[in-house]
């Protein structure tokens with residue numbers, strides 16, 4: 001039987017790129033012909049909807065509360081991936097943009113942003129609900145593995161040490177902890193690694209750091225940057241930030257598997273969109289290609 005990988009994106013602070021990375025990674029895996037379930041389990045402030053622009057009939061909340069079946073909650077959004085037009089603006093080899101499979105599948109489960117739904121998940125009146133929700137959540141993961149034959153279950157979480165973030169971390173196979181540069185983020189991330197991640201690592205769940213929005217793409221002219229053979233921008237020459245990135249792994253006590261620059265065209269866009277679909281040759285897409293290579297190695 002196929003081994004499904006359940007990957008959770010988490011972080012100490014908000015705004016580190018969890019949702020961006022989870023959604024784009026899911027879409028890119030689908031373009032590569034894989035079967036992917038994407039879950040928005042940032043239950044306190046769900047936002048994956050903004051990437052897909054649909055209004056679900058049933059939410060993950062309904063499933064957890066036994067008001068909906070898994071097939072009502074998981075929306076088949078494969079068409080969105082297959083029909084998103086590729087923008088050729090920055091494509092160096094026009095053929096590369098067409099080089100994707102239509103065999104992949106994408107199902108997405110959304111969380112409700114309604115106040116009462118969020119409060120319900122917190123356990124509200126008694127602890128009984130909490131146990132029921134947790135049981136249903138574990139069942140959801142199992143169903144996605146068995147009924148959907150998923151290659152990947154990718155889960156977006158809420159930042160910090162919150163009940164539902166911990167629930168997700170507990171059922172994931174790989175934990176990816178994203179962070180932005182800055183002392184608060186680094187210190188908080190170090191703390192979360194010591195207090196929470198080391199427990200999961202002890203139980204055999206590997207966890208890794210992804211440095212996101214690292215300076216190095218939109219660099220001042222006084223800085224120099226380099227590109228590797230595929231044209232991906234590397235940070236080695238930018239002494240200040242590369243020193244920080246290299247020192248981080250030791251400081252936090254976790255291996256860094258990816259260091260993704262901050263791209264202004266992504267940061268300042270008016271509406272979120274799936275960069276990997278629209279711009280297959282964007283350096284951000286190349287970074288995610290590398291991440292996929294690493295995940296499948």
Ligand SMILES: Nc1ncnc2c1ncn2[C@@H]1O[C@H](COP(=O)(O)OP(=O)(O)OP(=O)(O)O)[C@@H](O)[C@H]1O
Nearest residue numbers: 014015016017018019020159213261262263266267
């Ligand atoms: N590598 C990047 N370069 C530029 N902008 C980025 C990059 N990664 C993410 N962003 C932008 O940063 C903002 C925050 O990203 P995102 O919403 O994914 O973070 P998050 O960790 O999910 O936040 P929250 O914890 O609030 O849910 C978004 O506007 C996103 O487009």
Ligand SMILES: [Mg+2]
Nearest residue numbers: 018019042047
């Ligand atoms: Mg988010």
